[in-house]
Amino acid sequence: MxxxxxxxxxxxxxxxxxxxxxxxxxxxxxxxxxxxxxxxxxxxxxxSEKDFITSYGSWALVTGATDGIGKAFAYQLAQRGLNLVLISRSCQKLETVAGEIKGKHPHTKIKFIEIDFSGDISVGLRRIVEVIQDLDLGIVINNVGITYPKAMFFHEVEEKVWMDIVKVNIEGTTRVTKAVLPIMIQRKRGAIVNIGSGAAVVVPSHPLYTIYAATKAYVDQLSRSLYVEYRHYGIHVQCQVPLYVATNMVSKVASIKRDSFFIPTPEGYARAAIGEIGYEQRCTPYWSHSIQWYFARLIPDPLLDAWRLSIGIRRRNERISSIP
The missing domain is CATH 1.20.5 (Single alpha-helices involved in coiled-coils or other helix-helix interfaces)
Structure with missing residues (x-):
């Protein structure tokens, strides 16, 4: 017992x-x-958001500045008292946007540079270096980017289409960053914001937009490595990871015509994004996007892959059926 x-x-x-x-x-x-x-x-x-002029400098450079997120960023930065260097491929659109911004913020100084990032950008890059040489450049928004005209399997994508995506999304971001770093190193301060995509970070794959997702994964890794390399120079490199934003590009590829609870306007996204500059190395600024990201991480990758593939195939078929 x-x-x-x-x-x-x-x-x-x-x-x-x-x-x-x-x-x-x-x-x-x-x-x-x-x-x-x-x-x-x-x-x-x-x-609280950073005091950009005190922390980084009085000028900001924005690529892809005449539409969508880039244009919204330009307005938000001007609203905070920064002067602007705007870059886009259309001089006419640059003049229009500059006029609109100065109409609301008349004290904003604006310079603009015409660059087609899908072409030879050597002349444009030299122009960037010339323009910023004597400016107190503090913030750079690498926003320019393109994607497929529609959902397609990789073998269906024409070589020029995917080569342009690689050139704009990878070479454009990399070479603009390379052009501005010396002046930031010299001044020992600055913030570089690279616009990534949830297609490369939030979900494990983005079928039928493969090259676009791959280029944005490059942007994410580039940003992470540069953050480590240059933070001791006082330069903060950040990759912002938006999901769907109601821009013209998203409207064309995803048939999204307006904003909603999970899809902000470019202005709504930019307001949230401004507050994140100078903090985390990688972030999803818009609050409902971050909720989507949180729950996406709880779903097994195979299920996410199957879901994304089904969405891509549906969009591809919708495009094909709409062709007369």
Missing amino acids: LHLSCNSSNGNYYLHLALVFISCVGLIVALKHFITISKWIFNTFFR
Whole structure:
């Protein structure tokens, strides 16, 4: 009887230890999630944005500045008192946007440079270096980017189409960054914001837009490495990862005609994005995008892959059926 009693006591003791261990693990996991959610709430809704002029400089450079997110960024930066160097492929559109901004912010100084990033950009890059040489350049928004005209399997994509995507999204971002870094190193301050995509980071694949997703994955890795390389120079490199934003480009490829709960306007996105500059190395600025990202990480990759492929095929078929 004594022997049986000892075994029973030992069993209860080990059961108690197991319950204590499970409780501790559960408490740690719950605490981790509580800290994560609390940090997200603070960063998204309460954290103050940087004083850009004091922290970085009085001029900002924006590529792809005549439409969508780039144009919205330009307005937001002008609203905060920064002068602008605007870059796009259409001189006429640059003049129009510059006039619109100066109409609302008459004290903003604006310079613009015409560059077609799908062509030879050597002359344009030399022009960038000349223009910024005597400016207190503090912020660079590498926003320019293009994608497929419609959902397509890779073997269907014409070589010029995917080569242009590589040239604009990879070479454009890389060479503009290379052009502005020396002046930032000299001044020992600056912020470079590269616009990535949820197609490369939030979900594990983006079928039927393969080259676009691959180029944005490059932008993400480039940003991460540059962040480590140049932070001791006082230069903050950040990759912003938006999901769908109601821009003309998204409208063409995803048949999204207007903003919604999960799809902000370019202006809504830019307002949120401005507040993230100078903080995390990678971020998803718009609050509903970050919620989508959180839940996407809980879904197994094979399910996400199958879901993304089905969406891509549906869009491809819709485009084909719409052709007369």
